[in-house]
Amino acid sequence: MESNQHRDMVGPISRYSTYQYEAKFGTWRKALEAFVEYVNSETGSDQEKVNVEDALETVQENEIVFKHKTKRVPNERLKVQILMRDGNKCRLCGITVTGNDIHFDHIIPWSKGGETVLENLQILCALHNLAKGNLEYTPN
Structure with a gap:
């Protein structure tokens, strides 16, 4: 179910739909919290930031991600x-x-x-x- 909390996912920010993030993290809010945690985490000596899309790719490397022309719920x-x-x-x-x-x-x-x-x-x-x-x- 699409809601106003997804309004920040406009344009080519991510090649994954909000459903992919919700499937991985449970809810959209948990996905955002995980993103903040990844961005604020210190990894390695260079304090490089972890890319959430890379994390999703690792989990879904054998999974085909479809780009749909229509919305999931019929009008x-x-x-x-x-x-x-x-x-x-x-x-x-x-x-x-x-x-x-x-x-x-x-x-x-x-x-x-x-x-x-x-x-x-x-x-x-x-x-x-x-x-x-x-x-x-x-x-x-």
Whole structure:
């Protein structure tokens, strides 16, 4: 969930999204605190500063970082289009979903490069979306 506390991440400050920092450090605030700690730490005789992005690269060296063209959460217009197309029914079990039980699922997971577009989104009930996680699955 994007919030105002991320407003300082504008432009080409980092090639990683705020989600990457939150995944590594737990919360955005903890990431900022870790950054301050790294900047203020003394390492080596030259008191060189530790680069937080280098620290993230080390942890994620085998992980592909995707640059998305769309935001992770669909906008209201896209949600309506998906609900109309899928008929308010979970595409796995077919039950009618309403309120908090409606989950807008990425068929190709966001974490694996899937974009937030009509063709890549489907309605799932909360149970099936949480069980699916970041697996790729399209029902017949």
